[in-house]
Amino acid sequence: MPNYSKLILSSVTGRSRLPRTPFPTIQKLGLDAPALELMTDFYRSPAISVPADLQIDAALDRMIYSGVRLLFVVGPDFEVLGDITSYDIQGEKPMHYLQSQDCTINTCSRTDITVKDIMSPVSTWHVLRYESLEHAAIGNIVETFKNLRQRHLVVMQTQRDGTQTVRGLFAASTLESTLGHPVEIDDTVSSFSDIERVLAT
Numbered sequence: 001m002p003n004y005s006k007l008i009l010s011s012v013t014g015r016s017r018l019p020r021t022p023f024p025t026i027q028k029l030g031l032d033a034p035a036l037e038l039m040t041d042f043y044r045s046p047a048i049s050v051p052a053d054l055q056i057d058a059a060l061d062r063m064i065y066s067g068v069r070l071l072f073v074v075g076p077d078f079e080v081l082g083d084i085t086s087y088d089i090q091g092e093k094p095m096h097y098l099q100s101q102d103c104t105i106n107t108c109s110r111t112d113i114t115v116k117d118i119m120s121p122v123s124t125w126h127v128l129r130y131e132s133l134e135h136a137a138i139g140n141i142v143e144t145f146k147n148l149r150q151r152h153l154v155v156m157q158t159q160r161d162g163t164q165t166v167r168g169l170f171a172a173s174t175l176e177s178t179l180g181h182p183v184e185i186d187d188t189v190s191s192f193s194d195i196e197r198v199l200a201t
Helices: 056-066 086-090 093-098 138-146 172-179 192-200
Strands: 049-051 070-074 080-085 152-158 164-171
Touching (some): 056 070, 056 086, 070 164, 080 152, 086 093, 138 152, 138 172, 164 172
Antiparallel strands (some): 070 080, 152 164
């Protein structure tokens, strides 16, 4: 067995900081490019999540630090319960919650609002299926976003045992950076069947 010598330790002098991983350069892609090239694949980069009982401003701080605008909300066993966006936190949802019966009974303030109070539960999601994206192009994603009121599209994948996995995410901001122009998002909410119809074209 080789003999290993101990390493020398040193003191820390002066100021120190944590490294920041640079955000990847967004590649310019055309409408005919495969949609999967634009998807954030959570098999390659981790999804950012927060517990349901986290205060909303703390969740916003997490978004700012992580450079994202959407967080997945998880329970104690890391089951996905929903999602929350920066638009949820900075928009009208906190005020609506403060005016709701659930809140006024407890005479609560903004500091009492947690992620679970204003998140979008999984049961309300309209998602894309990973299996349907094999032949989809970025142009299909553009048309899908145009029929939605949301700026994120969750991609779900069905595993062999039947379980559902959040496989990835499309963000309108990434799409706009890729195309070099904004995507007009309609005020009408699209159903899941509408999304499937768009991807089938």
